[in-house]
Amino acid sequence: MLRLEGLTPAPAQVRGAFRLVPLLRTRPCDDVRLSPGVMAAGVKVVALPDQAHYVAFVPHALRLDWSSSGAPLMALGTQLAGPQHSSSPQPWRGLELVDRMRKRESAGLRFLPLHLALEGLLALHFAPPRVAWKELSHDFLRAGLGFRAESGVPGSLLPGFEDALNTFEVHEGQVGLLVFTGDQLASAFVVPSAQDYRRLHRTVLEDLYGELVLRYAVLYPEPPPLEAAPRFEAARTLPELRAALMGVRREWASFVEGAMLTDLLRRPLLTEPVYQAGPLRLERFVTDLDPRQINHVGERLTRPDGELLYLKTFQLSAAQTRRAYLLHQLAGYGWHLADAAEGLGTTVPDLVARIEKAGFGYLLTQAVRETAAKARRLR
Amino acid sequence: MPSADTVAREDLTLFLNAAYACTGQREFYHTAEDQRVSVQFLHAYILGNYRRLYARTLAAGVNDFNAAEIILNLLRTGRQTPPDFRAEENALLTAALRRLPPQRGWKLLSRLRQERVNNRRTRALLRAYIAGQRDLTFQAVKYRRHVRAAALHAHLTLPGELPAFLFGQHSRAFLTPLLETFRQARYSGQAVYDLPFTVAQGLAAKHGIPQAVFLSRIEPRLTERERLRLQGQSEGRVELRPERLSLSALCLYVLSLPLHERQARQEELNGWLSRAAGALLARAPLPLPPGPVASLLDNSASAAGSREKRRRPLALALAADALLRAARPEGSYQAFWTRPPPEALLVQARGQTNLSERLLDALDWGARMVLVVSDGVENDPPGAFHPALVAARRLVPGLEVVHVNPVFDAEMLTVRALSPLLPAVGLRSAEDLPTALGFARFAAGQASLTELENYLAGRVQTFLLTGGRRAEA
Numbered sequence: 001m002l003r004l005e006g007l008t009p010a011p012a013q014v015r016g017a018f019r020l021v022p023l024l025r026t027r028p029c030d031d032v033r034l035s036p037g038v039m040a041a042g043v044k045v046v047a048l049p050d051q052a053h054y055v056a057f058v059p060h061a062l063r064l065d066w067s068s069s070g071a072p073l074m075a076l077g078t079q080l081a082g083p084q085h086s087s088s089p090q091p092w093r094g095l096e097l098v099d100r101m102r103k104r105e106s107a108g109l110r111f112l113p114l115h116l117a118l119e120g121l122l123a124l125h126f127a128p129p130r131v132a133w134k135e136l137s138h139d140f141l142r143a144g145l146g147f148r149a150e151s152g153v154p155g156s157l158l159p160g161f162e163d164a165l166n167t168f169e170v171h172e173g174q175v176g177l178l179v180f181t182g183d184q185l186a187s188a189f190v191v192p193s194a195q196d197y198r199r200l201h202r203t204v205l206e207d208l209y210g211e212l213v214l215r216y217a218v219l220y221p222e223p224p225p226l227e228a229a230p231r232f233e234a235a236r237t238l239p240e241l242r243a244a245l246m247g248v249r250r251e252w253a254s255f256v257e258g259a260m261l262t263d264l265l266r267r268p269l270l271t272e273p274v275y276q277a278g279p280l281r282l283e284r285f286v287t288d289l290d291p292r293q294i295n296h297v298g299e300r301l302t303r304p305d306g307e308l309l310y311l312k313t314f315q316l317s318a319a320q321t322r323r324a325y326l327l328h329q330l331a332g333y334g335w336h337l338a339d340a341a342e343g344l345g346t347t348v349p350d351l352v353a354r355i356e357k358a359g360f361g362y363l364l365t366q367a368v369r370e371t372a373a374k375a376r377r378l379r
Numbered sequence: 380m381p382s383a384d385t386v387a388r389e390d391l392t393l394f395l396n397a398a399y400a401c402t403g404q405r406e407f408y409h410t411a412e413d414q415r416v417s418v419q420f421l422h423a424y425i426l427g428n429y430r431r432l433y434a435r436t437l438a439a440g441v442n443d444f445n446a447a448e449i450i451l452n453l454l455r456t457g458r459q460t461p462p463d464f465r466a467e468e469n470a471l472l473t474a475a476l477r478r479l480p481p482q483r484g485w486k487l488l489s490r491l492r493q494e495r496v497n498n499r500r501t502r503a504l505l506r507a508y509i510a511g512q513r514d515l516t517f518q519a520v521k522y523r524r525h526v527r528a529a530a531l532h533a534h535l536t537l538p539g540e541l542p543a544f545l546f547g548q549h550s551r552a553f554l555t556p557l558l559e560t561f562r563q564a565r566y567s568g569q570a571v572y573d574l575p576f577t578v579a580q581g582l583a584a585k586h587g588i589p590q591a592v593f594l595s596r597i598e599p600r601l602t603e604r605e606r607l608r609l610q611g612q613s614e615g616r617v618e619l620r621p622e623r624l625s626l627s628a629l630c631l632y633v634l635s636l637p638l639h640e641r642q643a644r645q646e647e648l649n650g651w652l653s654r655a656a657g658a659l660l661a662r663a664p665l666p667l668p669p670g671p672v673a674s675l676l677d678n679s680a681s682a683a684g685s686r687e688k689r690r691r692p693l694a695l696a697l698a699a700d701a702l703l704r705a706a707r708p709e710g711s712y713q714a715f716w717t718r719p720p721p722e723a724l725l726v727q728a729r730g731q732t733n734l735s736e737r738l739l740d741a742l743d744w745g746a747r748m749v750l751v752v753s754d755g756v757e758n759d760p761p762g763a764f765h766p767a768l769v770a771a772r773r774l775v776p777g778l779e780v781v782h783v784n785p786v787f788d789a790e791m792l793t794v795r796a797l798s799p800l801l802p803a804v805g806l807r808s809a810e811d812l813p814t815a816l817g818f819a820r821f822a823a824g825q826a827s828l829t830e831l832e833n834y835l836a837g838r839v840q841t842f843l844l845t846g847g848r849r850a851e852a
């Protein structure tokens with residue numbers, strides 16, 4: 001379960017189709033820093049540990065520094081960071097072959113935002129079959145899942161998003177931002193400290209967004225007013241009035257957590273640890289892939305006590321959810337079609353149709369697909 | 380259904396507010412194009428429906444951008460002037476044109492030519508303007524292109540050697556010293572320094588004179604605005620004379636300095652500010668009620684303005700603070716910034732807008748009158764100011780709140796108000812704050828159309844009597 005531990009939502013700022021909710025950190029964080037990493041934007045080839053490769057457009061990288069002893073990493077006004085690797089194109093050469101997306105550098109960890117999560121989406125829900133069922137195609141058994149692609153929309157293409165970010169008034173202790181379009185969560189972004197946030201605020205524009213975000217941004221150019229309706233009439237004195245105002249803030253915070261984030265919070269998560277940075281855990285997660293709800297993939301960094309230090313999410317489209325769900329289920333049943341069909345409450349021909357519709361038809365042999373099609377026709 | 384009078388009053392206050400604040404330039408939330416389209420619509424609407432009142436707004440202290448627009452629009456549609464109003468309109472036009480700063484005045488004449496507005500009245504106005512110039516030769520050198528356009532447009536024969544200067548080949552020497560200097564400056568690097576700065580600048584570039592040498596030698600000829608403009612790049616070669624700057628310009632300058640410099644020169648800068656505020660108050664005192672006064676000053680991120688109007692909303696807040704501090708005795712005034720700086724001088728545009736919270740702070744302190752300087756965009760929490768104000772008016776009897784807004788909202792066609800009970804008053808520079816406070820009761824809807832008409836007629840009287848010099852409330 002994901003919780004916004006240690007964060008308080010502040011009242012939203014609306015501009016165009018975007019409702020932006022700032023997140024404030026309750027307790028300042030001074031031993032973990034996240035800074036814009038050194039990586040030129042462009043198309044990169046990323047090698048995964050299991051011999052697979054993937055090609056992706058990489059907008060920018062983040063660099064995580066942490067102190068293992070818990071001592072502050074920065075003094076007031078200055079920054080104690082490792083040496084800047086600004087210009088040297090060190091770990092990859094030639095056609096920008098990135099050996100790993102997360103790479104331990106001398107002092108910190110460099111990683112590419114959202115690619116942890118997307119890599120997860122592409123690979124996490126796929127467990128190769130252990131039994132060579134005769135239904136599975138030769139290519140699948142020999143070469144694995146093969147080529148897969150998922151797409152998103154860069155933030156700069158969302159109409160009005162840049163404007164909304166530029167005119168957003170960053171709060172004093174703000175460490176994060178929730179982006180809503182059509183009152184659906186488009187993405188969440190949280191960093192350890194307010195200073196980091198100031199530097200990274202605009203990188204939100206360079207990130208990747210689900211296609212539903214684009215659709216909502218175009219379809220709902222003006223979100224309905226959602227003002228924290230204050231109840232000030234009852235106040236008899238000035239202190240009571242002030243209490244009422246504070247009440248409005250509290251209500252807003254609980255409203256955001258309770259009503260606006262239902263498809264992210266309080267849902268079972270599938271998580272996978274990616275890196276252990278000192279006492280901190282970097283993990284990727286995906287919500288339970290319930291096809292009836294909007295699902296998010298994301299990555300997060302948490303302290304042992306559960307405080308959320310870093311969070312980035314990506315809203316999956318319905319098709320993406322279906323694909324991931326299907327692969328997940330098939331892997332769960334060891335790719336045995338009859339078992340899987342029974343478990344999913346359907347028949348084998350229908351399951352085959354579903355697999356074909358999701359674009360994975362090439363995983364099954366021609367004979368199986370033809371038999372299933374015939375069975376469907378005869379019904 | 381509202382009566383015709385109410386509609387007229389509301390239309391007019393809407394227009395006046397826009398004409399106080401809007402300059403057709405980019406703002407934090409809207410582009411220059413939005414602003415231009417929106418304000419032009421307002422002009423066309425008011426001109427079409429309330430021509431007399433439209434002309435009279437020239438006397439109500441609208442900003443120079445809008446004054447120029449009004450003059451142009453009135454001249455464009457001269458045929459529609461009612462006969463009994465012709466004399467007053469002409470007087471207003473003459474006075475308003477004379478009041479415009481020279482660069483705007485000449486540019487307006489040029490525009491008349493571009494847009495082919497040419498009738499007897501336009502030519503007479505042009506003649507009067509040119510005849511009224513104290514130093515036409517200087518103007519002809521400084522605004523050569525515009526003066527030539529104006530002379531051509533009105534078929535004027537200019538006195539002395541000006542026709543040869545504006546239309547000739549400059550092959551023979553001039554007898555007028557300035558014209559001769561200009562002629563020589565095309566060939567000699569020496570003569571450049573005797574020309575007005577803007578003219579000299581181009582010629583200096585032509586002669587390849589290094590910037591540092593040029594600035595140090597042209598320094599005595601600089602006007603105050605030019606000094607201000609050159610402060611940053613001159614590395615101390617150009618000296619600023621703060622006593623000659625207006626309060627708004629001074630505040631803009633102070634805010635342009637980096638924080639550490641503001642901190643180091645605190646005493647000096649504060650002295651400048653209070654002197655400028657004192658001078659402004661001596662000319663036009665602020666119409667303030669007795670009792671404790673608080674100001675609610677917005678220094679949220681949006682107060683940073685835009686690339687074209689950098690830090691103007693913040694500068695206005697700082698100027699209002701300086702004015703009130705100078706106007707009120709010690710202890711009866713207190714400023715409440717949305718994000719309090721350690722010292723007013725060190726203010727920065729950062730963070731969200733939490734005006735309701737500061738309003739309560741001001742009331743706790745005991746304020747009976749609150750002046751709000753804000754762009755009216757409130758987001759922490761949004762929409763809380765209105766109910767807070769309603770409750771505060773109930774709890775604090777006799778509470779008076781005035782909202783001045785330096786930013787024209789192109790979408791709403793007016794300056795944005797914080798609460799329907801508290802219409803905002805547009806404000807472009809701190810020098811107009813006395814006018815704005817005088818106008819606030821019309822914006823608040825307490826006065827009738829007749830009162831507003833009388834107010835405008837009164838302003839017209841003073842305006843024409845003072846020959847168009849800046850009339851204060």
